Amino acid sequence: MFPSLPHTEEDLRLMLETVGAAGLEELFADVPPELRLKQPLAIPSARAEADVYRRLSALAAANRTDAVCFLGGGSYDHLIPATVGAVLGRSEFYTAYTPYQAEISQGVLQAIFEYQSLICALTGLEVSNASLYDGATAACEAASLALNSVRRSRKVLYARTLHPHTRRVLATHFSGLEVELEEVASADGVMDRGDLRRRLAPGTAALIVQSPNFLGYLEDLTGLAEEVHAAGALLVQSADPLSLGALRSPGDWGADVAAGDAQPCGLPPYFGGPTVGYLAARQALLHRLPGRIAGESVDRDGRRAFVLTLQAREQHIKRERATSNICSNQALAALAVAVYLVSVGKRGLSEAARQSAAKAHYLAERLGRETRAKPLTGRPFFLEFPLALPGPAAPVLKRMEEQGFFAGLPLDGLAPEVAPAGAAERIILVAVTEKRTREELDRYVDTMKRILK
Amino acid sequence: MVTPKELKYAKTHEWVRAEGPLAFVGITDYAQESLGDIVYLEPPEADQEVKRGEEVATIESVKAASPIYTPVSGKIERLNPLLEKKPELINQKPYEAFLFVVRMSDPSELAGLLDAAGYESHVEQEKAAH
Numbered sequence: 001m002f003p004s005l006p007h008t009e010e011d012l013r014l015m016l017e018t019v020g021a022a023g024l025e026e027l028f029a030d031v032p033p034e035l036r037l038k039q040p041l042a043i044p045s046a047r048a049e050a051d052v053y054r055r056l057s058a059l060a061a062a063n064r065t066d067a068v069c070f071l072g073g074g075s076y077d078h079l080i081p082a083t084v085g086a087v088l089g090r091s092e093f094y095t096a097y098t099p100y101q102a103e104i105s106q107g108v109l110q111a112i113f114e115y116q117s118l119i120c121a122l123t124g125l126e127v128s129n130a131s132l133y134d135g136a137t138a139a140c141e142a143a144s145l146a147l148n149s150v151r152r153s154r155k156v157l158y159a160r161t162l163h164p165h166t167r168r169v170l171a172t173h174f175s176g177l178e179v180e181l182e183e184v185a186s187a188d189g190v191m192d193r194g195d196l197r198r199r200l201a202p203g204t205a206a207l208i209v210q211s212p213n214f215l216g217y218l219e220d221l222t223g224l225a226e227e228v229h230a231a232g233a234l235l236v237q238s239a240d241p242l243s244l245g246a247l248r249s250p251g252d253w254g255a256d257v258a259a260g261d262a263q264p265c266g267l268p269p270y271f272g273g274p275t276v277g278y279l280a281a282r283q284a285l286l287h288r289l290p291g292r293i294a295g296e297s298v299d300r301d302g303r304r305a306f307v308l309t310l311q312a313r314e315q316h317i318k319r320e321r322a323t324s325n326i327c328s329n330q331a332l333a334a335l336a337v338a339v340y341l342v343s344v345g346k347r348g349l350s351e352a353a354r355q356s357a358a359k360a361h362y363l364a365e366r367l368g369r370e371t372r373a374k375p376l377t378g379r380p381f382f383l384e385f386p387l388a389l390p391g392p393a394a395p396v397l398k399r400m401e402e403q404g405f406f407a408g409l410p411l412d413g414l415a416p417e418v419a420p421a422g423a424a425e426r427i428i429l430v431a432v433t434e435k436r437t438r439e440e441l442d443r444y445v446d447t448m449k450r451i452l453k
Numbered sequence: 454m455v456t457p458k459e460l461k462y463a464k465t466h467e468w469v470r471a472e473g474p475l476a477f478v479g480i481t482d483y484a485q486e487s488l489g490d491i492v493y494l495e496p497p498e499a500d501q502e503v504k505r506g507e508e509v510a511t512i513e514s515v516k517a518a519s520p521i522y523t524p525v526s527g528k529i530e531r532l533n534p535l536l537e538k539k540p541e542l543i544n545q546k547p548y549e550a551f552l553f554v555v556r557m558s559d560p561s562e563l564a565g566l567l568d569a570a571g572y573e574s575h576v577e578q579e580k581a582a583h
Contacts, residue, residue, distance in 0.1 A: 151498060287493055287513060313518045 067401060068440050072216070072384045072431025073409040074135065074163050074261060075269040078242065078352060079435045081343040084266050084336050093335055098328055102308040108331065109306035112294040115338040119278050122244045122341070123258035124251020128280040130292040131334035132326060135238065135261025136169035138277030139208055141290050141324055142236040142259035143170065145281065146206035147179060148288050148323050150232060153205035155180040159191040161213035162238065164415040170208075186418055189217050189377055189386070193224075200231040210238040210260070215376075215418060216360075216384030216429065218247070225254025241265050241278065241337075243382050245346075245353035250280075257281045265349075266340025267333055276333035286310065290324030355434035356383040359441060363432050366445045372452040376420075376427065384431040386411065386419070389452070393428050396451055403447045454576065455482040457548055461563055462572035463524035468548065471563055476525045477551040480512070483576050485547045488514040494540045497553050501529045505562055510552055512543070525562045527555040 007015075012024070021027040028036070047055070069077040088094060092107060099105035112130045119128040132138045143156045158170060160183050167183070174181055184207070185195040191209060200207070207228050211219035221237070228235045236257040237250035242264035250258035263275035281289055287310065295309035313323045344352060360383040364375040367387060376386040389396050393410045400407035408428030416424035432441070456462075461469045466484035470477040485491065493513040503509050503523045510521040531554050535542055542550040557563075567575060 287495065313513070 064401070064406075067404050067406045068436070068444070069269075069406045070408055070430050070432060070436075070444065071269070071406050073214070073414060073429050074165065074263070075272065075275065076240075076242075076264045076383070076431055076433055077269055077435055078264055078356070078433045080266055080268060080340060083343045084339045087339045088332060088336055093332060098331065103306075106306055109294045109308065111335050111338060112292070112329070112331065113296060113306050114342070115334045116294060118338055118341045119241075119262075119280050122241050122249065123239070123278075123280040124249030125255075125258055125280040126283040127286045127289055127293070128278065129289050130294055130329040131262075131331070131337075132277035132279055132291060133330055134273065134275045134277045135163065135259070135263075136166040136277070137173075137326075138259035138261070138279045139166045139236070139238060140170055140173040141277075141279055141326060142257045143174070143179075143206055143208060144324055145257060145279075145285060145288055145290060146234045146236065149285055150205045150234060153203050153233070154178055155182060155201075155204045156206050156208065157182050157184050157196070157199055157204060157233075158208040159184045159196075159210065159213070159219070160186040160418060161189070161191055161215065161217070161219065162208060162210045163214045164418075166210070166238070189213075189215050189379055189418070190219050193220075197227070200228065200233065202232055204231055204233040206234045206236050206257070208236040208238065208259075212240055212243055212247075212382040212384070214415060215386050216381040216431070217377075218380045218382060221248075221253045225256075229254075240382070242349065242353055242356070245349035245351070246357060247353070247382070251282075256285065262334075262337045266336040274330065274333055276330040276337060278337075288313070288323050291326040292329050352434045353382075356432060359383075359434065359436055360385065360430075360432035363430065363441050363444065366441075367448060370445060371449045373448055383433060384429055386427050387430050388423065389426045389428065392425050394425075396448075397428065399451050400447060403451075405444055405447065407444070407448070454486070454573070455548070456569045456573050458569045460548070461524070461566035461568065462575075463522065463566055464575055465522045465524075467522065467524050469524050469563065469566060470551070471557075471560070474557055474560065475530060476527070476555045476557050476563075478524060478553055478555060479549075479551045480521065480543065480547060481572070482547045485544050488512060488516060488519060490515045491540045491543045494536050494543070494552060496532045496536070497523075497529045499529055499532060503527065503529060503555065512540075512552075521552060523553075523555060524566055525555050525557050525559070527558040530554040530556040 016023065016027065096108065099108055102109060116128040116130065120126060132141055147153055156179060158167065170181055182199055184199060185192045190213065209219055211221060213219055225235045234256040235254060236259055237253060237255040238260040239250055239258060241260065241262050258280045260278060261275050262278045267275055292308055293310050295307050297305050297307050299305040341349065364385050367373050368375050372390045374388050376388050387408060397407055397410065408430040411419050411427040411429060412424045419427050462481065466481050468479050468481050491512055491514045495511040497503065497509040503526060505524065505526045506522055508520040509523045512519050512521055533551050536550060
């Protein structure tokens with residue numbers, strides 16, 4: 001058997017002729033020349049297994065794994081019970097690709113069903129899909145859901161205080177479509193409600209707001225749902241699901257859709273991914289919820305059984321009627337979230353959220369009082385806060401790293417536009433989880449004090 | 454395939470029963486048979502102005518989501534309240550389970566629709582084409 005079945009010369013000729021291109025060069029003319037590969041891929045020849053192992057071990061050794069992590073910005077270093085790895089490592093889950101004959105894989109469907117039920121309980125909403133790729137794609141799907149549901153709508157508002165990657169993915173996702181994306185300005189680290197009021201108008205499908213927001217601050221959601229609904233639009237809230245162990249749920253705030261990244265619940269930061277996006281909504285939006293949905297039913301003997309349900313609008317059924325091109329989910333990562341949530345339980349989640357917040361506030365307070373690094377504003381925050389250094393952040397971060405700390409994320413490269421004018425290069429985002437010990441926090445303060453003296 | 458003589462038909466498989474200025478609109482027996490078990494109707498908006506041939510509703514069956522086009526222009530007068538809870542009525546009694554009622558703005562459009570015989574031969578042609 002061939003490892004792959006390549007196109008024949010005849011296939012290529014026919015396809016080029018059909019699209020009206022003279023040759024492959026002409027077909028790829030839209031790709032800028034500097035992005036084109038002009039020589040064969042530089043792949044070294046085969047090596048012995050032991051040699052490869054040695055080489056990869058040497059490469060891996062270059063990673064810094066001993067530093068204490070205060071990095072956040074959408075990916076957090078929380079405790080993960082060993083049960084998560086134990087269940088995830090089972091080959092029935094670990095090696096399986098998406099079940100095309102879905103109902104024969106009852107274990108996978110039940111896992112997805114449990115995940116959905118947990119997401120509903122957390123977000124305070126009635127329906128959840130089987131998960132999406134990450135928080136950014138979840139926000140895009142939430143926006144599409146709103147555009148499909150609110151009649152004659154073509155505008156989507158989002159707060160500038162969303163994660164900058166989410167804003168960028170939204171722009172990419174909707175480019176070329178007849179959708180107006182509008183950014184609601186921020187003031188003092190949170191969404192500017194006055195600017196929102198000016199932009200809310202008939203024809204608006206949704207407002208997407210993130211709380212805790214990218215800077216870690218809690219947005220004031222009081223009366224927000226009423227205001228958005230009065231304009232005929234839907235409220236989409238992106239929330240760190242772990243924060244919901246301590247904070248009011250999107251459903252309680254009156255949000256119609258909750259969409260975000262569930263990485264904090266059971267997934268390590270790895271090196272930036274994979275993570276998993278969650279999407280939940282009110283019952284009335286069920287038929288337009290994109291992606292897969294596992295449902296509970298009974299088999300012909302009346303025993304509890306699980307099915308993939310409500311697939312009428314998935315693209316593999318009828319592409320031109322599809323509400324989304326999402327046709328899959330992030331099953332293994334969603335399973336990690338489900339196992340995490342049932343392992344820690346209601347009290348454990350609340351404990352993780354409260355301890356993270358308490359430790360973050362302890363650190364912010366001590367830094368503000370004892371060092372020349374100052375938390376930016378006195379706004380309420382969850383487990384992350386912007387810290388203003390007296391000078392450029394880069395050299396300070398470098399020295400902190402030498403002392404064993406990943407001290408924070410520089411705002412400059414990520415989202416200078418949410419910092420006060422001209423201040424971005426001095427600001428870092430500091431995230432503190434329940435995993436940090438009192439000793440680590442105290443050492444962080446002492447080291448920072450010494451470096452900045 | 455049942456095709457009542459007293460109704461008018463659109464090529465997109467909707468039927469129309471005119472009662473004075475009102476047009477009751479549903480889908481044909483052939484349409485419901487082809488769709489399979491219907492699980493959900495997304496109705497038009499009450500009071501919505503609609504134009505002949507415009508997509509105004511969606512029927513979701515276990516197989517797929519399909520568009521419903523209005524065969525006449527006018528204003529949506531009312532919806533069928535029974536279908537919200539029991540969309541399967543469309544399968545069971547396709548010619549009683551109207552989807553919506555249009556207050557016609559141009560009743561002469563009715564003359565442009567097919568009669569029962571015309572619709573049946575249209576269906577035969579469509580079947581032959583597939």
